Amino acid sequence: MSLVNYSSREITCKIVYYGPGRSGKTTNLQYIHAQVPEDRKGRMVSLATETDRTLFFDFLPLDLGTISGFQTRFQLYTVPGQVYYDATRKLVLQGADGVVFVADSQRMQQDENLESFRNLQVNLLEQGVDPRTLPICLQYNKRDLPDVLSLEEMEDALNYRDLPRYEAAALSGEGVFDTLRGISEQVLRRLAQRFDRTATPAGRVI
């Protein structure tokens, strides 16, 4: 995927929301979808099972218009969180320019968070992407629920690399745009760094 195409003057960023089942990935996209003016968004495509869990993925195209002469588009994806959809997760993860890991802050969900975060690292490495160089941010979701882990506990469990992290309550929208802003800026700034050096494709191991 070409992130910036100077010839056609386009910037396209693919951002994938990753995390365990029911952690709120689709809710993030639904909230963003609801806030974006009609002329700026494409149709949100969601493929869900009968029980409303994401079966394949959600896809939300955002047209940010012309910025500095570049037609700028963001493509937001979610992966299905359930363990048995790993093949789909790998497929959606391909070519991602950045990842938002949506963790469920509820105490009882901590194992699922850890398992999913490990799964993210494995799938990235399988695709030849170094997780240490790919822009990733953490979203600690459902902070409004009772019996959630403290921020310190979440950090100890997940954020050993000191990644940017955001607290959120996606259902009410709290922290959703902060997270999107955070990952977007990481992705774009990584691009700027890339231009300053002799390049290797973003995030790929050589």
Added chain:
Amino acid sequence: MSTVVEERLTFERFVVGPTNRVAAAAARRVAESPGTSYNPLVIHGAAGLGKTHLLSAIRHLARQVQPSLRVRQESLEAFMDQLSAAIAAGAQEEFRAGYQALDLLLLDDAQFLAGHTRTQEELLRIWDVLASRGAQVVLALDRAPQEIDHLDVRLGSRFSGGLIIDITPPELETKLAIVKRRAEERRAELAPGVADAIARLPLANVRELHGALNRVIAVQEIEGRRIHADEVTDLLGIHPAAAPQEDEFVAFLSDITETVAEVVDGAPWRRQLAQAILRWEAEGIRTRRLENALEADTAPDVDALLTSFEAEVAELGMLRRALEELGDPLAADPLVLDPDRLEEARAALGSARVTAARAPAAVAPEPTTAPAAPAALAAPAAVDSWYFNGEKLALGWLALEERIVEELG
């Protein structure tokens, strides 16, 4: 259209930021040399973002550069009113002729073309003549052209034949610059932080920003004191926290705009190349070499690259004109628009010259019938090149003979 307010709408007073930089650059280029670069230039964006300002700025600058230029700036509503009046008076021809004689037509609020088939037909007729004369058309509208309902496909095609560019709401720095510029123009002194407080208000466009500033200035004048920064939100009754939820996206967009601008401007050589490509593409020149350089990971010697490219384009222009003079069909071939094929173009001109030189020699009359002919043929440059056009050989033979006889006579 020439109100006092409108007369102030020049490029000098247009605050440029990341969200309108390209539109402003394209507008300036159009004003400096109408009809040569982006034709039509279509600028779209929401109300209050400076589209009318840019149209007026083009008009001012174009007249400064070429005072004899026939320029007209109208809103589409005014255009429709004039058309209705002309139809009522049976003066459609005069109406049409008035517009068709222009060198530069600037049409504002073109979104009102939606559903007005008669107006669309009339505009199309005018536009056809303007296009054939190489006159410049600039349109401003509040939505993308493809979003205009029931637009004649021929008009849609004309819209997309030039450069379509949008203006989005300004980001914080540009808003701040706008407020400060406007305060200076009003000769208003603002307390520290006031301009920043106004710029941070969740206002949708530049017009609302001006309105907020005007109100602050009015209160300062009435109360005879300077307003403090922390009074701004209460005074205006606009609180960032009370902003409607959709402003979350606007705020996000504003932040991302700054970051994108940093990224894009972070590699100025790419911007320089991209602008050069935009310019040459508009003139029909093939820019593959520049595009390859643009996609490269490291910066080339941009100045050297652009200088050599420009020199080659200039040489292609000379080759093209020489081929035209020889009446060679290759003058209209993409070959003469592609600097990467300069060698081929040079060779083509060489062949064309040889062909042209041979053509009269093959048909040269016998010296016995026309003794002066060899002298005339020995200096082909002195003879109308029409005679050396291979396509007109048969006619040329007769004409040449007649001409020689005439000259001898």
